[in-house]
Amino acid sequence: MNERQQQQQQQQHDDARQKSSVTVIGLGPMGRAMTRALLAAGHPVTVWNRTAGRADGVVADGAALAATPAEAVGASDLVLLSLTDYPAMYDVLDGATASLAGRTLVNLSSDTPDRTREAASWAAGHGAAFLTGGVMVPAPMVGTEAGFVYYSGPTEVVESHRATLALLGTPKHLGEDPGLAQMMYQAQLAVFLTTLSALMHATAMLGTAGMKAAETLPELLSFTDSIGAILRAGEETPGTALDAGDHPGDLSTITMMGATSDHIVETSTSLGLDLALPLAVQAHYRRAIENGHGGDNWTRIIDSIRTAG
Template sequence: MNKKTAAPVTVIGLGLMGQALAGAFLKAGHPTTVWNRTASKAGRLVAEGARLAPTVGEALKAGSLTVICVTDYQAMHELLGAGDIELDGTTLINLTSGDSAQAREAAQWAEQRGAHYLDGAIMAIPPAIGTAEAVILNSGPQPDFEAQESTLEALGTVTYLGADHGLASLYDVAGLAMMWSVLNAWLQGTALLRTAGVDAATYAPFARQIAAGVAEWLPGYAEQIDSGSFPAEVSALETEARAMAHLIEESETLGVNAELPKLIKAMADRSIAAGHGGEQYPVLIGEFVKPRDT
């Protein structure tokens, strides 16, 4: 992209991720202004062509888009809420980690001050920023997103989720739930196989095959959840519960921690007790959507 035509951007917050974001904009040819409480963190970026703004207010004025990536939402409010900060007409995309309620509150706060506000989440590590592997989730008014989409593409694969500002945060934690669940299941299996002298590297290809196979079930299972009908086309939940009991027994016999399978079996047992034993596994959604009694 030609620097003469590329939109100017501002990046506020220069932790490892903020530096990666600013670096990606620079590489894509965007005139890039940066600001950080500790100005020394901007040294490398300035050497690469970024402009270091002396104040947050000056940084906001420099870019047609301001990307915020700071410690938390409180830090964002402290930085942008000062009396001398002018937000009217500014376009903000907040890539700070937080929850959906904070995102919606921040959107209302920013819009009351005349700003166009998008909330986002980064599904990537800093070295991946600027590549297709970096997924940048966005939520907020679609016209505001479309106006900035071509600029944001410098960061990676840009995805628009919808008008609800909380969606990016929700997708973020839903993605983390998937990641940790897959990894925890793999660790459980690795612990079991190590008792027989099978190392993690030997087990990993088989585990990957299983994970990929299970992923293929998701669209069909999603249809069951969305329709509220769970016919046992493959296996009934009560059959799955017997397999869970076998996993627990094998783990305990081998001296492997069984807390994780016990937790899942307890949820299955509650669903079976409620009369769902003859239905298919996605019927467990009923246990996930309600808080556990305390």
């Protein structure tokens, strides 16, 4: 190794020492991806997982394995949680609460907005700052330019850790309410999961005509890709009109879209397919028609969604 290489290596070691330590608790695919993104940026990372064997790969990459959750929390000021849900956080940290004071907990697990608010209060009761996070990309995209994460909680806490959080994906801070990030996460996944179900329903429908999924899915996916452009085709976005309480039916009406939903239910029934999804969609349009809004834009279905029952 020549002198320049030695200098570069020394500089890398110095940079690593200057970077703050981060703890990652929970080493499923997402937790491992976050750990590797942090390690690649030179952060010392301490990890803990209930099944210790899951840490083998990231330990080989340079992470330090803590023996207990308390040891993991005590190793870093910034603690990232990637667990199944919020009850898992309490299960894991129940014996580590004495170590929480002065730390920042960033819970990237999925749960309800109300549970995230309760967790923020719980953390504050133990002297810890708390951020709710929602990672909106799959594990392979963590740490890439395409990655982004919604956060909610105190602005100053987000800003103090922004550079580190940005290594996981672009941080998008929604506001101080701890429930906001989880609300956005659930809203995004409501669109995602419903779309996946719709794709499978459509694939099953076409399959009854002998069409193979390998043939039909590309066509269906190309249509889902165009939906955003279709909704933005007018002078105003649907969101602008919705906020104003306007539902102009000049391009598509509740009656027209409702008739289409009827045809989907009829076709699905004749094919012997599960009707849960098409009946749910049909119900939105039927309620709007029953309430006298047949001539309004399809966005009028939001009324019955907002006031279920």
